[in-house]
Amino acid sequence: MFMALGWKLVIDAGDPHQQAVFWSEALEYVIEDNSPLIEQLLAAKAAPESLTIEFQSRRYWRDYAAVRHPDDPFDPVSGTGQGRRLLFTRVPEAKTVKNRLHVDVHSEGRRDETVARLQKHGATLLRHVKEPGGEWTVLTDPEGNEFCVS
CATH class of the missing domain: 3.10.180.10 (2,3-Dihydroxybiphenyl 1,2-Dioxygenase, domain 1)
Known part of the structure; x- marks a missing residue:
């Protein structure tokens, strides 16, 4: 018996956080809030602050931002969606x-x-x-x- 696999769509971006804002508006999704996990990792010195940024009054990963369907489950510790989601990852090159x-x-x-x-x-x-x-x-x-x- 085969089970369907979970997935997310990953989109390259110059500015992942602004892309998350746009797509959250476009799809009426919510921007994933990873700040509780990030704050824990920073406090434990398990992640350097240089990997994060302050955006919309929260701490986010510098090179990643995601949006998820508001009705889908998510991990309460990391804020990561466990259903329909888009992940934006920073890349150095522009779309051509x-x-x-x-x-x-x-x-x-x-x-x-x-x-x-x-x-x-x-x-x-x-x-x-x-x-x-x-x-x-x-x-x-x-x-x-x-x-x-x-």
Whole structure:
């Protein structure tokens, strides 16, 4: 008998924390709060402060930030989501080519409203597509990653 495997989508980012803010707004997810674990590790001198930053009045890992579905379980010690989540990891290079993988945001019949809301949060409209099989809007997040709203 096979069991389905858990997963998370990891997205390279120049600024993982700003990407987490955008995607938490886009998906109505919550930004994972790792600060209790980080504070414990700093107090025990098990992690150097240089690996962390202060962001939105909390301590975060410098090179990582994540968002999770608000209804999914999470580890109360680390704050890490155990269900649907996106992890943003800092990379030195900027995005240069089209994504080979993208997120489709399902707007539950509120596409225009959702697109307008996302544009207020930094998304850029690329194009609107209408085909016999469906209709969607293609946007980019603040770092240029393509995604669709259907």
